[in-house]
Amino acid sequence: MTEFYNYLLEATLIFTVLCLFYHYMLRHHKNHLANRWSLWLLMLATVLFPFVSITMWVEQLAPVASANADADPALLDKTQGVTRLATFFFSIYLLGIGFHLIRLILQVTNILGMVQRSTEKYTKDGILFIISPEVQSPATFFHLLFVKDRTPLHPIIEQHEKIHIQQYHTLDLIAATLFKAMMWFHPFAYKLTGYFKEVHEYACDEIVLKQHGLHSYIQVLETHTDTEAKPNLCNSFSSFIKKRIHMMTQAPSSNSRYGIAMVLLFGIFALMSFDTRYESKAPIISKESRDTLPKLEISKAKSTDTTTPQKTRENKTAKSNNTSEANMLKRFPNAIELIDTIVTYDSETGKESVMIVKSKMIEAYNILIGEELKKKNPDMEKINEWTKKGRIQ
Template sequence: MTDFILYSIKSGLCLAIFYGFYQLVLVKETHVKRNRFYLLTALVLSFVLPTINFTLDHEQLAKANQFVWEFENSVEDQLQFSEPNIAEGFSFSYRFWICFFYVLGVITILGRFIFNLVSIFKIIRANEIKKEGDLNLIYLEQAHSPYSFFSYVFLNPSILSKTENKQILLHESIHSKQLHSIDLLIIELFKAFFWFNPIIYLFKNALVEVHEYCADQACIVDATNKISYQQCLLKHVESKMNLNLTSAFKSSLTLKRIKMIKKSNTSVWAHLRLILILPVLFVSMLSFNYSEIKSMNKEDKTIPAGRHFMMPIKASADVRMTSPYGERMHPIKKKMLFHKGIDIAAPQGTPIYAIADGQVKQLQMKHVEGKAYGRYIIIQHDGGMASLYSQMSRYNVDLGQKVKKGDVIGYVGQSGISTGPHLHLEVKKNGENVNPADFIDFTSLKRN
């Protein structure tokens, strides 16, 4: 969920940059075919660019920078999922409601999209089709503006003169030949999955405008034709609107179309203005997706020696270390076993902090209360390092979330095998358990 929200923000910013450039630089120019290509390309790039990651100094990933914790088959370590706590796993948190309203929006937009498609095909099947060149003409009795969908043109010939009929058929044939209906289908699908982004609606309006400009431009062959064409536009300005998946001869942008028709052709040198988008696009791509990955192997020197990670729990009178790393007497089994981490006893609900910057790689939701590790988090760090925090009472992060050193990631509890509220912390380097005390200064903690 966190990754999708971050992706949506990035794609939304890309859309805003592309749309802002279009409105500031391109919208008033008569190179309408180029503008159509720009809008379609910008739409696709806005949703592709945030998924691309640009890396520098990428040499070799550690063979064991692996964050699948291999739990031993002991009663203490084995994770058991026989009867998951459904009530707790399916809590109506804010994430649930975000997902619920997002899916509801997708279903609503897709439902309307499918309904409009079905309506168009119903009209096609219910009426006689007359072939004229590459067009399939469907004559309707309703008094509305002519419109087209791929090669199908819907019109009422009784309200059109012979000249108007000719102009309209030419106009709609341009929509058909230039495949404007495909553009509308594509942007409707994007709109269905990103319905919450207001910029995508502006993109659709801009694309519909460009479609009309393209068709108008192809219909005007001389000055006399230009005047009669404008008169035809004005005559049908009060007509009823059509389905939103079709290209209409009339639309609410009639005045803009007339202004565009009257404009002198823009110089071909105006194409060079597209170069202006390149530096803006380059900076956006780097700021969204730049990351640096260096070699991380057994001899990795990116992790400096010494204790540079922070304490997972702030020291206080109520906080103490109850079990160190290494051989110890197991508090429940009453025999010597190797302890792969450290235990820090603290009051229930005490905040737990990320010991270093990293990303949440595992978040255990289906734990069994009182067994194994309980609720636990695994965080991946740089340099082949990873940390595990278990026995939590609740989480404060999401799966995949990036965290900073010192961020609160959860709270102390006793959700697994435990004799009282505590944090069990483990640290791995290159896939091997290491002593957390080699990286964290625990000298401020009281010890049992």
């Protein structure tokens, strides 16, 4: 679950930076084909960059804290609460994706329903014309061209709509809608479809203007200023009329901004993808971990005090310890993973290295060892005994 949230956070940061750059630096640029591919790169970078990891191995290490913290029941309860909260938000995220996917399916179904409800269809130059009173302005969806009635289209409008079909602009809109389903919580995701539609209209206008004069083309556009652009998943001729007229009258733009965009893209890739990992060498000094805790030296001096009362006290203490150990085993019988950090020193290079050792232990013994180590004078014999009992090979 943590990896998923890390991925979503990185994707959000990448998308935010790239979308802001496109909005303020590229959106009003006159290189419309480059803008179209910039939007595609924006989506691909958001989805793929968090998956990419380039590992850099480093010998010189900063001190690494041990992850083998004492197991505390209160801490365990808190961790479980965080896990439940993470699962709740993940469920909300999936519901959002499901909502937008269902909405996309309904939009496509509505368009196909318009085809079925149409009383008249005909094919011209490989394009299927659909006569539908549900559209106010000519609109395209893949190879389908929806028109209001049988009245022949103006040659400029027909050429404009054919360019939409030839350049597969519907694929862009579907991809943007799927991307919005993935990033539905991000407000910029709802602008992406509009960005694509703007670029589509600008690109078609630019091609048509090469064959027709600006004045005559603007006159045709002005006849569709009052018509509604729908369906939403289609490219409609009446979309962004004022913006298109403004774009036509602008002077050509410099392409230097795309160089800045590539530098920004590479910088984001490097920032999000490079992962520093630590290289450990064969230990010179004997490793120190819970498996090799120093054993308590038993004095060789002979004890002469072997009275029965002392033995009785020792037996009672041992029985008490066994009872405590048994209770802990009943409460925490499961195995947990431990991570021991071993710091070694290479006298030849003068460098420290860290080795991470993973092992498994019964949770009850891990808690007992942790509680004993908190004491001012911990019983090392108990600790060694519990370590042997609890360690799982």
